[in-house]
Amino acid sequence: MTQLSFTGLQHPADGKGYRLHLVCPLQKAPFHRTRLLRKGDSEEVRFQTGPFYLVLHTYVGNKLSGRQVVEFEPETIVRPVFGQVAVQLQLLGLKAYDLQANFRSQIDSVNERLAAYVQADLLRVQQMQPREMALQHTHSVYYEFPLQPTMFVPYVAIAGRMGKELSCNEDELHDWQSFFIREMPIAMRECAVSPAKFISTCRAGAATAQTLFYVYNSIAVAFSRMVSSRVSYAKDIEATTMPDYVGFNLVGNLLVGDCEDGSQLAYDTMRIFRTIFPVTQKDLERGQTSLCYHMAHFLNKADLWMFQGAVGENRNTHVWCAIVPPTGPVHYVESTGLPEISFYKHLVRAWQLDHAGHFADYLFVDPERPQQYGMPSTLLTHVQADGAAVLQRWGQRNKTAIDTELRFVNLLDAPLMHAMNLLMRRF
Numbered sequence: 001m002t003q004l005s006f007t008g009l010q011h012p013a014d015g016k017g018y019r020l021h022l023v024c025p026l027q028k029a030p031f032h033r034t035r036l037l038r039k040g041d042s043e044e045v046r047f048q049t050g051p052f053y054l055v056l057h058t059y060v061g062n063k064l065s066g067r068q069v070v071e072f073e074p075e076t077i078v079r080p081v082f083g084q085v086a087v088q089l090q091l092l093g094l095k096a097y098d099l100q101a102n103f104r105s106q107i108d109s110v111n112e113r114l115a116a117y118v119q120a121d122l123l124r125v126q127q128m129q130p131r132e133m134a135l136q137h138t139h140s141v142y143y144e145f146p147l148q149p150t151m152f153v154p155y156v157a158i159a160g161r162m163g164k165e166l167s168c169n170e171d172e173l174h175d176w177q178s179f180f181i182r183e184m185p186i187a188m189r190e191c192a193v194s195p196a197k198f199i200s201t202c203r204a205g206a207a208t209a210q211t212l213f214y215v216y217n218s219i220a221v222a223f224s225r226m227v228s229s230r231v232s233y234a235k236d237i238e239a240t241t242m243p244d245y246v247g248f249n250l251v252g253n254l255l256v257g258d259c260e261d262g263s264q265l266a267y268d269t270m271r272i273f274r275t276i277f278p279v280t281q282k283d284l285e286r287g288q289t290s291l292c293y294h295m296a297h298f299l300n301k302a303d304l305w306m307f308q309g310a311v312g313e314n315r316n317t318h319v320w321c322a323i324v325p326p327t328g329p330v331h332y333v334e335s336t337g338l339p340e341i342s343f344y345k346h347l348v349r350a351w352q353l354d355h356a357g358h359f360a361d362y363l364f365v366d367p368e369r370p371q372q373y374g375m376p377s378t379l380l381t382h383v384q385a386d387g388a389a390v391l392q393r394w395g396q397r398n399k400t401a402i403d404t405e406l407r408f409v410n411l412l413d414a415p416l417m418h419a420m421n422l423l424m425r426r427f
Helices: 101-126 133-137 155-160 170-190 195-202 209-228 259-276 287-299 387-394 403-412 419-423
Strands: 002-010 017-023 042-045 052-060 063-072 085-092 142-145 151-154 249-251 254-257 303-311 316-324 331-333 344-353 359-364 395-397
Touching: 002 017, 017 085, 052 085, 101 151, 101 359, 101 403, 151 155, 151 403, 155 259, 155 303, 155 344, 155 359, 155 403, 170 195, 170 209, 170 259, 170 287, 170 419, 195 209, 195 287, 209 259, 209 287, 209 316, 209 331, 254 259, 259 287, 259 303, 259 316, 259 331, 259 419, 316 344, 316 387, 387 395
Parallel strands: none
Antiparallel strands: 002 042, 002 085, 017 052, 052 063, 142 151, 249 254, 303 316, 303 344, 316 331, 344 359, 359 395
16 A cells, blocks of 8 residues: 655645545545545555546635646656646555556547537437426536546436445445444434334235335335435535536535435435345344345335436426336435425436446436427326336437446546445545
8 A cells, every 4th residue: 555645735825725636547446536635634545557636626615616637647746736736745655556548548539429428418408398498497418527628427427426336345334234224213213104114014915006105105205314314405506616516515524415416325325225235034034123124125126216307386406316116106215305296396307327237318208298308297206107117108218328438437536435434424
């Protein structure tokens, strides 16, 4: 391991604050990036396979005001320059590493294909009419990653920022399982759901439509409570000085993000949860500790999605999560509080990383006028709905394959903090 120290900083007298982190896109977690470092901080890192990148974060007060990215060569560059800002680094114990130059050479072609995808998507939307005029501005098509040149990243990428494979060691696995076993009953009770009743319902035998509705609704509100109790909601322009930023901002001891960030956390949390609780008959007979295993059992039968659409009487743009069982209605998971079905008016987009690791980017059309975009949310959520069938019938999937490009950009722009660290408040 190499000790990386952030020892010095030269910048204009602008009253701004600066932090940085290292990204190693070709190294597996947890060696793919560092935490956010302040001047004077040190971190044990592994330089094994490059190229490597440094990301400089600029703050005005507590607000993130910008990011810059430069490639970093540990053997030769210990004073990287970001425009008018230079940082001084110290490396102790640096060993030989491999440099994969072909990764660097892919950046331009990846950027071109992503930009073409975004342009085609924007054109598709412009050639259609919205179901309601208020939906005209209800689009999250892309966000920017500040590489040189700037990368335009389709929003579907956020469904895969955690990656397809869950990476953890045995101690972390036990730690994560213990956290959920301890905290999930609390989250349920805070939503007026009895863990004991939930378990007994799961064990009652063949599930009816009524019991399945109860089970999935209980799971949805419990995850909504767990996530919303740990993050503070703020629009990007309020938490940062940027109108659109993907990622949480740490303000004091508060984790602040917008609905896209909170929904990504909810989506990743459910993906982790249903992976780390193996479901065998023995697991389901564990008594009170079987709660998480029963929940994982049903979550693994369902699809998980991120939805974007219009909410409230003013049809405000919002992003939330959805649990889509094989049959029956869809259940929403809300990162800003408990889900109120009447709050969600129209669906415009859906994003997913499926079991095979493929990105799914859907645009919903109006079933009554398929040449228009926007679908009433109630078509998925009313008690008699067959949500999975409706989603596939009226969701138009973008058929341009950009899985490789999205995985590439997510290697560069993986979340600063792991979802479990956010939930467990380890930041």
